[in-house]
Each structure stands twice: as C-alpha cells, then as structure tokens.
Amino acid sequence: MSPQPYSSLKGFGVTFKQIFKKPITQQYPEVRRPVYPRFRGRHRLWTHANGLEKCVGCSLCAAACPADCIRVVPAENTPDNRVSAGERYARIYEINMSRCIFCGYCELACPFDAITLGNEFELSEYNRDDQIYTKDMLLAPPVKRVPVADPVLFDTPIPFYKTSS
Amino acid sequence: MTEPWWISLVKAAIVVNVVLVLFAYLTLVERKVMGRMQLRYGPNRAGPYGLLQPIADLVKLVRKEAFSPSSAIELPYILAPIVSAFTAIAAFAVIPWGPGWTVHGWRINGEVANVSIGLLLVFALGSIGIYGFIVGGWASESKFSILGSMRTCAQLVSYEVSLALSVLGVVMLGRSLNLAEIVHRQGEFLPFVVPQFVGMLIFFVAGIAETSRAPFDLPEAEQELVAGYHTEYSGMRWGLFQMAEYINLITLSALMVTLFFSGWHGPWGLGPLWFLLKLAGTLFVFIWLRTTLPRLRYDQLMRFGWKVLLPAATINALVTALLVVWL
Numbered sequence: 161m162s163p164q165p166y167s168s169l170k171g172f173g174v175t176f177k178q179i180f181k182k183p184i185t186q187q188y189p190e191v192r193r194p195v196y197p198r199f200r201g202r203h204r205l206w207t208h209a210n211g212l213e214k215c216v217g218c219s220l221c222a223a224a225c226p227a228d229c230i231r232v233v234p235a236e237n238t239p240d241n242r243v244s245a246g247e248r249y250a251r252i253y254e255i256n257m258s259r260c261i262f263c264g265y266c267e268l269a270c271p272f273d274a275i276t277l278g279n280e281f282e283l284s285e286y287n288r289d290d291q292i293y294t295k296d297m298l299l300a301p302p303v304k305r306v307p308v309a310d311p312v313l314f315d316t317p318i319p320f321y322k323t324s325s
Numbered sequence: 326m327t328e329p330w331w332i333s334l335v336k337a338a339i340v341v342n343v344v345l346v347l348f349a350y351l352t353l354v355e356r357k358v359m360g361r362m363q364l365r366y367g368p369n370r371a372g373p374y375g376l377l378q379p380i381a382d383l384v385k386l387v388r389k390e391a392f393s394p395s396s397a398i399e400l401p402y403i404l405a406p407i408v409s410a411f412t413a414i415a416a417f418a419v420i421p422w423g424p425g426w427t428v429h430g431w432r433i434n435g436e437v438a439n440v441s442i443g444l445l446l447v448f449a450l451g452s453i454g455i456y457g458f459i460v461g462g463w464a465s466e467s468k469f470s471i472l473g474s475m476r477t478c479a480q481l482v483s484y485e486v487s488l489a490l491s492v493l494g495v496v497m498l499g500r501s502l503n504l505a506e507i508v509h510r511q512g513e514f515l516p517f518v519v520p521q522f523v524g525m526l527i528f529f530v531a532g533i534a535e536t537s538r539a540p541f542d543l544p545e546a547e548q549e550l551v552a553g554y555h556t557e558y559s560g561m562r563w564g565l566f567q568m569a570e571y572i573n574l575i576t577l578s579a580l581m582v583t584l585f586f587s588g589w590h591g592p593w594g595l596g597p598l599w600f601l602l603k604l605a606g607t608l609f610v611f612i613w614l615r616t617t618l619p620r621l622r623y624d625q626l627m628r629f630g631w632k633v634l635l636p637a638a639t640i641n642a643l644v645t646a647l648l649v650v651w652l
Binding site for chain 1: 358360361362363364365366613616617618
C-alpha cells in the first residue's frame with residue numbers, strides 16, 4: 161500500500177480531539193457495573209422452605225466439575241438427625257474457589273437444583289486456605305450484594321438487587 | 326565570562342534535579358495524556374490526580390529484587406544501566422537554559438558547562454550511551470537480550486547518522502558548535518525552523534528513532550516482543566534504563582528547542598520559562614505521536630532510515646552549505 165500522508169495527519173486530529181472527550185472508563189471500586197442476570201459467580205447451596213437442605217450428597221456436581229474443585233462426602237440421614245430431604249445428605253461439601261472456573265456444570269448436573277451460581281465475583285483472599293468454601297459458607301446468604309442489570313435493558317445505570325442470590 | 330567552579334557545581338546540582346523531576350513527571354504526563362487520548366483516565370489513584378504516581382513507581386522499583394541471571398557477566402551487567410543513565414543526564418550539561426545572569430557581581434552562565442563544541446559533546450555522549458544498551462544486552466547472557474540489543478544498536482547507529490547530518494545546516498547558519506552561541510544567533514536572526522524546516526523535520530524523525538519511541542520503538546515493542554536489551558533487568562537497574570530512555574527523550578527535545586526553536590528566546594523576556602514551555606510542547610508532540618502512529622516493521626525502519634532520511638539529510642546539508650556560501 162502506498163503511503164497516505166493525509167490519512168496519517170487525520171489520525172493526529174482524531175487523537176487530539178479525544179483529549180477533550182470524557183473518558184469512558186468506569187472507576188471500578190466506586191462505580192460497580194451491574195452484572196448480567198445470568199452471570200456466574202460464587203456458588204450457593206439452597207435449602208427447602210422447611211429448612212432441609214436440597215443437596216442429597218449424590219456427588220454428580222463433583223463428577224461434572226472439569227476443574228475437580230468440588231468435594232462431597234455424603235452421610236445417611238437418620239430419623240433423629242435429618243439434614244436433607246433425600247436419603248443421604250452432604251456431610252462435607254467444599255468448593256475450592258482457587259480452582260473453580262465458573263463453568264456452571266455443577267448447576268447443570270444437580271438433579272435437585274441444590275447448587276446454583278450466584279452473582280458475587282469479588283472472591284480474592286490473602287490466603288489460599290481461605291479460598292476453600294465450606295458448606296456453611298455456601299449455605300449462608302452472600303455477604304456482598306452485587307447489583308444485577310435489568311434483563312431487558314442490560315446496560316442500565318440503575319442497578320437493582322436480585323433477591324435470589 | 327568565566328565563573329568560579331562552585332557556581333557550576335551548584336548549577337549542576339540544580340539541573341540534575343530539575344531533569345530528574347522532569348523525567349519523573351514526564352512519565353506521569355505521558356500516561357495521563359495517552360490515557361486521555363484513548364478515552365481513559367490514566368493513573369489517578371496515587372494522590373490527587375495521580376500526582377504521586379512517579380513516587381509510587383520509584384518506591385516500587387527500589388524495593389523490587391534486583392535479579393541478575395547466574396550466568397550474567399557481573400561488572401558490565403551492573404555498569405550498563407549506570408552508563409546509560411549517566412550519559413543521558415550528562416548531556417544536559419551543555420543545554421543553555423537562559424541568557425546568563427549577573428548576581429552580586431558573579432557571572433552565571435545559562436548552562437552548566439560552556440563547551441565550545443557543545444553540540445558535538447551531546448552526540449558523543451549519546452553514542453557512549455548506546456554502549457550501555459549493547460553491553461547490557463550482551464552481559465546478561467540471554468539470547469533475547471542480545472537479539473534485542475543488536476536490534477537497538479542497528480537502529481540507533483543508523484539513525485544517528487541522519488540525526489547528526491540534519492543539524493549541519495543549523496551549525497552552518499549558527500557558525501558555531503556552541504549551543505549558547507547558536508541560541509544567540511537565533512535571537513538576532515530568526516528561529517532556525519524557518520530556514521531549516523526540512524532539517525527540523527529530519528532531526529525530529531531521526532530523534533524519535535534515536536530515543537526509540539513509537540512509531541520506531543522496535544527496541545522494546547512491548548506488545549510484540551520480550552522487552553529487548555533489558556529483558557534480564559529488573560528493579561532499579563531496569564529503572565535506570567528506563568530513566569536513560571526518558572532523559573534521552575528530554576535531552577533530544579531540549580536540543581530541538583535549542584537548535585530550531587531559539588531556546589530561551591521569546592517575548593516578554595521570560596528566559597528559562599520559555600525554554601521549559603517549548604520543551605513541554607515538543608514532549609507533547611512526542612507523546613501525541615506515540616498514541617497516533619502504529620509501529621513500523623523492521624525492514625521499513627531500515628529502508629526509511631537509509632534510503633529516505635539519510636539522502637534527505639545530506640541534500641539538506643548540501644543545499645544549506647551552498648546557500649550560506651552564495652548568499
């Protein structure tokens with residue numbers, strides 16, 4: 161291609177004009193952009209309305225997990241210690257968040273919708289051990305509330321907070 | 326005209342510090358201006374408007390481990406960045422900042438060292454500075470470093486020819502190699518951009534290549550390659566190379582202001598302030614260029630240097646010589 165001096169000079173005009181425009185950067189810690197409604201973030205375990213856990217300890221999520229980050233140790237429900245709605249329950253349910261790739265396969269594999277991926281994404285820790293999420297942490301409602309975008313107007317500047325995550 | 330040695334010493338201390346502060350804030354201004362041109366903010370976290378960013382960077386670099394490869398050749402490895410940074414700062418000694426003043430009967434020159442061959446000295450120091458890049462790449466005993474330093478040297482040596490030839494016209498018009506003298510001539514006559522516009526353009530383009538800035542930043546080409554000659558450097562040694570590069574840029578801009586834009590001359594007798602203003606303008610153009618133009622390919626760089634810039638510089642020098650003789 162032959163040199164195009166005029167076009168090159170036009171480029172200088174463009175870059176100079178940009179100086180006076182408002183930057184489009186979103187200043188992250190101050191301005192939190194709402195996540196999309198189907199955003200895959202930190203996991204949550206769910207309970208039934210009567211307080212019993214939905215998870216029956218079948219380990220299908222662990223089997224589906226490509227990163228092998230879920231560890232499930234099931235135990236039998238007994239009449240005096242009834243934890244889940246099924247025959248068995250997850251005695252240990254751990255997710256190693258430093259390995260999780262947030263693919264959502266666990267959510268797909270789960271026959272009881274016991275595990276879902278929430279909206280929380282600020283999961284940094286100073287310690288690797290803190291990245292292992294235990295069942296209690298996953299059952300508890302999330303500490304940080306993440307704004308979720310309106311499903312119709314995705315880029316709405318007004319965030320609203322989903323109750324389900 | 327002579328001044329006692331201690332005045333030179335004080336001036337040297339002042340100039341070195343001014344240049345270092347200029348360097349520190351040039352990095353900030355560059356990142357800010359580039360950010361704005363790309364619709365970003367640039368650094369704005371350290372201090373108000375990111376004003377403490379250079380200090381934060383310095384603290385980070387000093388605290389970093391000064392890693393050196395086990396096979397590196399110790400002495401040259403450590404000396405290379407020092408030589409580069411030293412020559413970069415030393416070149417500023419001959420740049421005139423003002424007309425010179427008389428305070429309490431003491432004569433103070435506008436530059437640190439009034440050298441009769443100032444221009445030559447700047448080029449000589451620049452050439453020694455290249456040794457830092459060559460030796461640094463060679464002494465780190467890494468193929469990436471040595472390839473990078475070869476690339477850097479080839480570029481710097483090619484463009485230095487054009488750079489030196491492009492100022493010949495100015496030297497002929499100014500009838501001196503002394504930078505203060507050249508500035509005086511421009512004050513009496515015209516800024517040399519007017520008669521030497523082509524020379525200025527050649528000097529500018531060769532200067533971009535000489536300081537290895539975009540679009541001629543092949544020595545680093547940070548998006549494409551491992552750093553280049555300073556691949557194996559980290560911490561403040563790397564910082565010194567970076568400093569050398571930025572101070573070379575400031576020196577080159579100062580030289581351009583001195584040679585073509587009549588240095589500290591200007592209306593209302595502002596003296597050094599004019600110099601700084603012109604310097605800022607030139608540096609802005611360098612930054613502007615970096616945001617606008619894409620990087621050249623290596624063969625394009627070489628072809629341009631030898632087949633376009635060098636003949637143009639030669640013809641410019643010849644035509645100027647003929648005109649100076651006949652007119």
